[in-house]
Amino acid sequence: MPRDPRHDVLFEPLRIGPKLMRNRFYQAPHCVGFGAERPGAEAYLRAMKAEGGWAVVNTEAALVSPEDDYGGFTTQTRVSDDRQIANLELYVERAHEHGALAGIQLLAMGRDATGMSTREPGGGATRAVSDSLWWAAAYEMDRDDIRELEDLYVAAALRARRAGADIVNIAGAEGAGLPLQFLMARHNRRTDEYGGSFGNRARLWLEVLERVREAVGDECAVTTRLCVDTLHGTAEGIRAEEEGAAFIELADHLVDFWDLQVGGETLDRWVRDAGTSRFYPEDFQGRWVRAVRSCTDKPIVGVGRFTNPDTMAELVRTRKLDMIGAARPSIADPFLPKKIDEGRLGDIRECIGCNVCISRVNAGAHIICTQNPTLGEEYRRGWHPERFSTARNAEASVLVVGGGPAGMECAITLGKRGMAGVHLVEADAELGGHFHWVPRLPGLAEWGRVVDWRKNQLAALDNVSVVTGTRLNVADVLDYGADIIVCATGSHWATDGLNGPSQSPVPGADAALPWILTPEQIMVDDKPVPGERVVVYDCESYFVGVSLAERLARSGHQVTLITPMPGPAMYLGLTGEAIEMMPLLAELGVEIVPAHLITEVGDRVLYGRPRHDPGASPAVWETDALVLTTQRIADNGLYRALKADRGALRAAEISGLYQAGDGRAPRQQVADAIFDAHRLAREIDTADPRRPLPYVPEERLLGMTAKDYDAIVDPSRDDVGRSTVLERP
Numbered sequence: 001m002p003r004d005p006r007h008d009v010l011f012e013p014l015r016i017g018p019k020l021m022r023n024r025f026y027q028a029p030h031c032v033g034f035g036a037e038r039p040g041a042e043a044y045l046r047a048m049k050a051e052g053g054w055a056v057v058n059t060e061a062a063l064v065s066p067e068d069d070y071g072g073f074t075t076q077t078r079v080s081d082d083r084q085i086a087n088l089e090l091y092v093e094r095a096h097e098h099g100a101l102a103g104i105q106l107l108a109m110g111r112d113a114t115g116m117s118t119r120e121p122g123g124g125a126t127r128a129v130s131d132s133l134w135w136a137a138a139y140e141m142d143r144d145d146i147r148e149l150e151d152l153y154v155a156a157a158l159r160a161r162r163a164g165a166d167i168v169n170i171a172g173a174e175g176a177g178l179p180l181q182f183l184m185a186r187h188n189r190r191t192d193e194y195g196g197s198f199g200n201r202a203r204l205w206l207e208v209l210e211r212v213r214e215a216v217g218d219e220c221a222v223t224t225r226l227c228v229d230t231l232h233g234t235a236e237g238i239r240a241e242e243e244g245a246a247f248i249e250l251a252d253h254l255v256d257f258w259d260l261q262v263g264g265e266t267l268d269r270w271v272r273d274a275g276t277s278r279f280y281p282e283d284f285q286g287r288w289v290r291a292v293r294s295c296t297d298k299p300i301v302g303v304g305r306f307t308n309p310d311t312m313a314e315l316v317r318t319r320k321l322d323m324i325g326a327a328r329p330s331i332a333d334p335f336l337p338k339k340i341d342e343g344r345l346g347d348i349r350e351c352i353g354c355n356v357c358i359s360r361v362n363a364g365a366h367i368i369c370t371q372n373p374t375l376g377e378e379y380r381r382g383w384h385p386e387r388f389s390t391a392r393n394a395e396a397s398v399l400v401v402g403g404g405p406a407g408m409e410c411a412i413t414l415g416k417r418g419m420a421g422v423h424l425v426e427a428d429a430e431l432g433g434h435f436h437w438v439p440r441l442p443g444l445a446e447w448g449r450v451v452d453w454r455k456n457q458l459a460a461l462d463n464v465s466v467v468t469g470t471r472l473n474v475a476d477v478l479d480y481g482a483d484i485i486v487c488a489t490g491s492h493w494a495t496d497g498l499n500g501p502s503q504s505p506v507p508g509a510d511a512a513l514p515w516i517l518t519p520e521q522i523m524v525d526d527k528p529v530p531g532e533r534v535v536v537y538d539c540e541s542y543f544v545g546v547s548l549a550e551r552l553a554r555s556g557h558q559v560t561l562i563t564p565m566p567g568p569a570m571y572l573g574l575t576g577e578a579i580e581m582m583p584l585l586a587e588l589g590v591e592i593v594p595a596h597l598i599t600e601v602g603d604r605v606l607y608g609r610p611r612h613d614p615g616a617s618p619a620v621w622e623t624d625a626l627v628l629t630t631q632r633i634a635d636n637g638l639y640r641a642l643k644a645d646r647g648a649l650r651a652a653e654i655s656g657l658y659q660a661g662d663g664r665a666p667r668q669q670v671a672d673a674i675f676d677a678h679r680l681a682r683e684i685d686t687a688d689p690r691r692p693l694p695y696v697p698e699e700r701l702l703g704m705t706a707k708d709y710d711a712i713v714d715p716s717r718d719d720v721g722r723s724t725v726l727e728r729p
C-alpha cells in the first residue's frame with residue numbers, strides 16, 4: 001500500500017548539525033535494564049528500531065562517572081571507561097547497518113546516585129538529601145569536583161565518538177541529571193559563581209556543552225535533553241516560559257538541536273514525563289514544548305506517546321516539532337515508521353500507555369512490553385517482531401481454545417509461522433477474554449488496543465479461522481480433527497475471597513450472595529451493587545481494585561478499600577500511576593484501610609485485623625456490598641481433563657496438547673499471558689514446546705567464552721539472524 005501523502009512530511013530528511021536524519025522519527029533515550037551488563041540485548045533492541053525505520057536511536061542515559069550508579073533500580077549503559085567502547089561500538093554498528101544515526105546520552109546523576117553498588121555518595125549542587133531517594137545524601141561539589149566532572153563528560157564524549165556515535169546528548173531531565181540540578185533554584189543554594197543568579201546556575205551546563213562540543217568537533221551532533229518545564233509552577237523549578245526559555249536562549253549556540261521533555265527532574269517525577277494513558281492523552285507535553293518554540297530556530301524533538309500519524313504529521317507540518325520523539329511507541333512497535341511509510345496503518349501495534357515496560361525496569365529487571373512480546377528478546381532469543389520462520393511442523397493444524405489476549409496472540413503467531421490451519425475458538429460472543437471489559441474501567445480505554453490490534457491481525461491471516469460463541473468440551477476438542485491443541489482458557493476472579501496473603505478463602509465470602517460481587521459480575525453480568533456503602537477487598541494490588549473503587553465512587557457509592565498490602569495498588573508505584581491515583585481516590589472520598597486482612601464475612605458485616613498483628617482486637621466494618629478483587633483462578637479444567645485421558649488423545653491423533661496464558665498461571669499482568677502464548681507458538685516445533693528453549697544469558701558465567709554463551713542457542717532457531725556478537729576482537 002502506498003504511503004498516505006498527508007504523512008509525506010514525516011519522511012523529509014532533516015539536517016542536525018553535521019548529520020542528516022533520513023526522516024523525522026527519533027527514538028528518545030529510554031532505559032531498558034540491559035546496559036553495561038547485557039550489551040548484546042542492548043544493541044539488538046536498539047537495532048530493531050533502526051531496522052523499523054527510526055532515523056535516530058539512542059541509548060538510555062550512559063553514566064559518565066565510574067562512581068555513579070542506579071543500583072536498586074536499573075542497569076545503565078556506561079561510558080565511564082575505555083572498556084565500554086566495545087559495547088558501544090556494537091550498538092552503533094548495528095544501528096548503522098540499518099541506516100539510523102546512533103545517539104549516546106551522557107548522564108551525571110548528581111545527588112540522585114544511589115551508591116548501592118559503588119558505595120559512593122553522589123555529588124550535588126548543594127549538600128542535600130535527595131527528594132526522591134531519601135536514603136541517599138549528596139555532598140556539595142567544590143570547584144575541583146566541578147572541574148573533574150567536566151573532564152569526565154569530555155572523556156565520555158570522546159569515547160562515544162570513538163565508538164562511532166553520531167549524536168552526543170547531555171542529559172538534563174527525567175529522573176536525574178546534574179546540569180538540571182544546578183539550574184534549578186530548588187536544588188541549588190550555592191553562593192559562588194555556580195549558584196545564585198540564573199546565569200550562574202546555568203554555568204555548569206553551559207561549560208559542559210562548550211567543552212563537549214569542542215571535544216567532538218564536527219564528527220558528532222551535540223544536543224541536550226532539557227526538562228523544559230518541571231511542572232512545579234514556581235521559580236524554584238523550571239517553567240517553560242521563564243527558565244526554560246531563558247536556558248534555550250543561553251545555550252542555543254551550543255546545540256545542533258533541542259531534545260525537550262517535561263516533568264521529570266527527580267526520580268519520582270518521571271511519571272509526568274512518561275504519563276500513562278489513564279491520566280495523560282497523546283501529545284500531553286505539547287503545550288509546554290510549544291511555549292518555547294519561538295526561542296530557537298534549531299530543530300526540536302518532543303515526546304508525547306505519539307502513535308497517530310495524523311497527529312505527528314500535523315505537528316511537523318506546523319513546525320511545532322521538527323522530529324517526532326518516542327520511547328514507548330517505539331517499544332510497542334519498533335516498525336512504526338516503516339508501517340506509516342508503507343501505508344500499513346492498521347498494522348501499527350499502538351502503545352496502550354500502561355507503563356508495564358517501565359515498571360519492570362523500576363523493579364530492577366529488564367524491559368518488557370504488553371503489546372510487543374518480542375521486546376527484549378531480540379538478542380537472547382533471536383526474536384523479530386515482524387519476521388517468523390515457517391514451523392517445521394507447518395503441515396499440522398492447531399486448535400486454540402480461548403480467544404482472550406493469550407489465545408489471540410498464539411493464533412496470530414502460529415498463523416504467521418505458516419501452520420496449515422489454525423482455528424481460534426472462543427466461548428463468548430466476542431474475542432478479548434477479560435480484556436473485553438478491562439478497557440471499560442475508568443481511564444483505560446486505550447488498553448482496548450490489545451484486542452483491537454490482534455483482531456486486525458487475525459482478520460488478515462488466511463490460514464486462521466476465528467469462531468466465537470462456541471464453548472468446547474472435551475468431546476468437542478477430541479472430535480475437532482486438529483493435530484495440536486492449545487488451551488488458552490483464561491481465568492476468573494475467586495468467588496470465595498481466596499487470596500495470597502492469607503493463602504485461603506475468607507470464611508463466609510460467597511459471590512453467589514446478592515451483596516458480594518466479583519469484578520466480572522460487575523463488569524460483564526451487570527450484577528447490581530446494592531446500597532450505598534461498598535467495601536473493595538483488594539489483594540491483587542494492581543489496577544482492578546482501585547479502578548473498581550473509582551468507578552463505584554463516581555457512581556455515588558461510599559467506598560472503603562481494604563488491602564493487606566502497605567498501601568493500595570502497590571504495583572501502580574512501579575508504573576507511575578500511584579502519584580496520580582492516590583489523590584484521585586482521596587478526592588473521590590475513597591477511604592483506604594491498608595495492612596488489614598478480612599478474616600470473616602458475616603451478614604453485611606466484615607471482621608478483620610491488622611495483617612501483621614494476629615493478636616489485635618478485631619476490626620469490624622458494616623457494609624451494603626463487598627467486592628472481591630482477591631485473586632484469579634486458572635480455568636484449566638479442559639486442559640486437565642484432556643491430559644488425563646492419553647488414550648483418547650492418541651485415538652484422536654492429537655500430537656500435542658499445551659496450555660498458555662492465564663489458564664496456566666493467572667499472573668498479574670496481561671503482558672505475561674501474551675508472552676507465554678507467543679513463546680509457545682514461536683517454539684511449537686521444538687522437541688518439547690512446553691519448555692522454553694534456552695536463551696543467551698549474557699550474565700558472566702565463570703569459565704565460559706563468548707562463543708560458549710551463543711552456543712547455548714540452536715542456530716537453526718534464529719529467526720532474526722543473530723550473529724555471534726559477543727565474540728569480538
Ligand code: SF4
Binds near residue numbers: 351372
Ligand atoms: Fe506501551 Fe505498555 Fe508497551 Fe510500555 S508496556 S510500550 S506503555 S504498551
